[in-house]
Amino acid sequence: MFTTEKNAVIQKTTENGLPYVAIEGVREFDVSKTFDCGQCFRFEPVENTPYESEFAGVAYGRFISVARDKEDLLIFNCTKEFFEEKLRHFLGLDLDYENIRRTLTESTDSSYLRAAAESAKGIRILNQNRWETICSFIISQNNNIPRIMGIIERLCENFGTKIGDDYAFPTLSQLKGVTAEDLSVLRAGFRNKYIVDAVEKIASGEVDLGAIYDMPIENARQELIKIKGVGAKVAECTLLYGFGRVEAFPVDVWVKRIMAELYENGLPECTKNYEGIAQQYLFHWRRNLK
């Protein structure tokens, strides 16, 4: 694993007395691309930000805002403790993306990957709450991003804990016992019954999320697809965005096109163990073409 040295973290206070942290000298972190690349559904751009870019949303039960300020990353409504406990990992700051990107593009047959990595440079794979990730990507199936965001917002408003003007993603215990009927307020259609099945199987322990971390990825896939509504694609997204498994490789319609057109015989060998990051670069690149 290309892990990285920890950036210095300075605890500060805004004029209004709210805590925030500055993470000094963060490279390869593009705030807009990271929060707008389809891996998360609860972050939105902050209007009239004085910074180059700023996105806000709820992560791990706290409403935060992430801004790029020259060389530094600022995280508002965040203490140093919360940053170290949750957000360093959440934001993908424990991996060395410069090294990873160099490795992904070093092979002679990486020409498309080089173009993709250049266009998508600065995207970080987030490490989101695992239940939130599974549930969100169940909702994502055969759906588009604006509507996915709407359904998840209604899920939070109806079943999650209120946090200021916003809502946390509902926990498993908050959802325990819900029926498809209860979920009709989401207007998620046929996905309601899949959410119910996920809650049941995970709450009962039939699917053991805690055990997945220690499993070889093939076993982890098998564990996740026990849930109705979780197939290959949703399982890969869950492993990549919710379990830190950067070797997971979600194949959606865009990536399918890329593979058929450019990498008929599979990705170059140099992407091994980082297929998920290669996938994210290719996805972003292809979607923003033209």
Add this chain to the structure above:
DNA sequence: GCCCAGGGAATCG
């Protein structure tokens, strides 16, 4: 009306 959306389950041959 049509098509598609970060798919998957059920069904059919």
Add this chain to the structure above:
DNA sequence: CGATTCCATGGG
């Protein structure tokens, strides 16, 4: 097995 069809909903 692989291929096709249906699934709810909303925006273009």
